[in-house]
Amino acid sequence: MTATDERPAMPRVFPAGFVWGTATAAYQIEGAVDTDGRGPSIWDTFCRVPGAVARGESGEFACDHYHRWQEDVDLMKDLGAGAYRFSVAWPRVLPDGRGPVNRRGLDFYRRLVDALREGGIEPYVTLYHWDLPQALEDRGGWRVRGTAERFADYAEVMYEALGESVSNWITLNEPYCSSIVGYGEGRHAPGAKEGEGALAAAHHLLLGHGLAVTRLREMARPGQQIGVTLNMSPTVPVTSSPQDLQAARRMDLLVNRQFTEPLFGGAYAADMAETFGRISDLSFRRDGDLEIIGRPVDFLGVNYYYRLHVEAAPYDEPDPARRTAFDLGVRTVTPEHARTSGLGWVVEPEGLYETLVGLTSRYPDLPPVYITENGYGDDGALEDDGRIDYLRDHLAATRDAMEAGADVRGYFCWSLMDNFEWARGYSARFGIVHVDYDTQVRTPKASFHWMRDFITDPVVTAPVTARPATTAPVDILVAGTPRGERPVGD
Numbered sequence: 001m002t003a004t005d006e007r008p009a010m011p012r013v014f015p016a017g018f019v020w021g022t023a024t025a026a027y028q029i030e031g032a033v034d035t036d037g038r039g040p041s042i043w044d045t046f047c048r049v050p051g052a053v054a055r056g057e058s059g060e061f062a063c064d065h066y067h068r069w070q071e072d073v074d075l076m077k078d079l080g081a082g083a084y085r086f087s088v089a090w091p092r093v094l095p096d097g098r099g100p101v102n103r104r105g106l107d108f109y110r111r112l113v114d115a116l117r118e119g120g121i122e123p124y125v126t127l128y129h130w131d132l133p134q135a136l137e138d139r140g141g142w143r144v145r146g147t148a149e150r151f152a153d154y155a156e157v158m159y160e161a162l163g164e165s166v167s168n169w170i171t172l173n174e175p176y177c178s179s180i181v182g183y184g185e186g187r188h189a190p191g192a193k194e195g196e197g198a199l200a201a202a203h204h205l206l207l208g209h210g211l212a213v214t215r216l217r218e219m220a221r222p223g224q225q226i227g228v229t230l231n232m233s234p235t236v237p238v239t240s241s242p243q244d245l246q247a248a249r250r251m252d253l254l255v256n257r258q259f260t261e262p263l264f265g266g267a268y269a270a271d272m273a274e275t276f277g278r279i280s281d282l283s284f285r286r287d288g289d290l291e292i293i294g295r296p297v298d299f300l301g302v303n304y305y306y307r308l309h310v311e312a313a314p315y316d317e318p319d320p321a322r323r324t325a326f327d328l329g330v331r332t333v334t335p336e337h338a339r340t341s342g343l344g345w346v347v348e349p350e351g352l353y354e355t356l357v358g359l360t361s362r363y364p365d366l367p368p369v370y371i372t373e374n375g376y377g378d379d380g381a382l383e384d385d386g387r388i389d390y391l392r393d394h395l396a397a398t399r400d401a402m403e404a405g406a407d408v409r410g411y412f413c414w415s416l417m418d419n420f421e422w423a424r425g426y427s428a429r430f431g432i433v434h435v436d437y438d439t440q441v442r443t444p445k446a447s448f449h450w451m452r453d454f455i456t457d458p459v460v461t462a463p464v465t466a467r468p469a470t471t472a473p474v475d476i477l478v479a480g481t482p483r484g485e486r487p488v489g490d
């Protein structure tokens with residue numbers, strides 16, 4: 001039993017108009033990688049690298065959603081969802097990343113959007129969920145500015161095609177993962193292990209976002225919304241020693257503030273040069289970039305899964321297997337007796353509360369927030385009580401954060417169905433619908449039925465969410481530190 005379980009349970013009612021949906025991403029569900037003129041993406045290439053993905057799996061077939069989309073839309077109707085967040089595969093629309101448009105690729109998304117709208121489901125379109133056209137990677141990928149410009153061109157193509165029917169646009173999904181995990185740690189495509197390259201990728205992703213916002217803004221009609229999705233993980237020092245506090249702050253910069261500060265704080269994070277000085281001189285920044293990156297957006301999408309428990313580690317890790325391009329002198333640990341998911345991820349709904357309340361207090365101009373991903377991974381059991389508990393507790397934390405002042409407008413569960421979970425392949429399952437990959441049969445899990453009842457009557461009864469001050473002194477909740485106040489030990 002955790003401390004949270006011992007708190008009194010109380011019912012919380014979500015307001016009318018709150019958006020309920022599920023989320024997916026193109027490479028994780030579509031399959032059909034060679035169909036109708038789609039070009040290769042960096043994930044097609046990465047999956048062929050021996051050892052890159054568990055069991056050598058790939059998104060080649062995935063959930064075959066490219067052909068079974070109607071059935072998947074029907075599942076969403078059955079769920080009673082009012083919204084669906086999916087991503088467009090850039091190389092399906094622009095096989096070379098630029099140049100001629102592949103009409104057949106666009107038509108797929110047109111059909112999908114039309115079916116969603118007919119079913120009363122509002123599409124939330126993510127333009128980039130990690131599947132960069134390989135042709136652009138061959139020209140330097142996100143390490144180079146040109147890719148940011150190509151991204152804005154692609155955004156324009158998509159708006160021209162779907163702007164009549166799609167009112168909610170998300171530029172990027174989790175630029176932290178596509179830069180640091182993809183270009184720094186090499187765990188994701190394109191599998192690079194670079195320091196400078198990864199920081200440049202992070203910057204150019206942000207720049208691409210800003211350029212796309214500018215382009216979409218010129219075309220958008222009143223009421224249409226443009227946003228960006230970040231993954232947020234509050235960092236918690238394992239002890240209150242100055243060393244661990246500083247380590248947690250470095251990690252917070254890498255994962256969170258590197259992105260939130262220029263997007264919503266009007267400045268690059270002040271500790272960038274000091275923290276990353278060993279890795280890069282940040283000379284890829286140009287005058288005027290910050291202004292482009294910081295163009296106002298209509299919403300922030302927050303993806304939340306877990307907090308990061310961080311301790312200081314020696315710099316210059318001697319073990320080559322543990323060494324990364326990001327030698328920040330930090331190590332993440334799983335706290336003893338932690339509640340964990342089927343994948344061993346730490347389950348801490350209070351981290352979602354901290355994220356939402358922390359962002360609200362840190363950034364006075366923060367736009368409304370949608371939780372664009374939140375979910376639970378396991379081995380795929382149909383009786384998935386662990387997932388139901390996870391969803392319930394995170395929904396409670398969301399409602400508590402709203403009560404404390406966070407302006408949250410919607411919640412998208414990750415994921416509609418089991419899918420290709422990147423480097424983990426197909427064994428990690430996040431769906432509220434089970435997918436049998438041999439037969440492509442979809443079977444709703446217990447969590448699907450729970451979610452359907454919940455959407456009908458969005459009241460959640462769960463233990464009171466642990467407030468930051470009850471889990472740790474507030475001054476060490478680094479991500480939630482109000483602007484201007486420096487955490488202890490910094």
Ligand code: FCB
Nearest residue numbers: 025173174231414421430
């Ligand atoms: C997020 C990704 C999403 C999915 C979940 C489990 O980081 O955005 O595609 O893999 O994790």
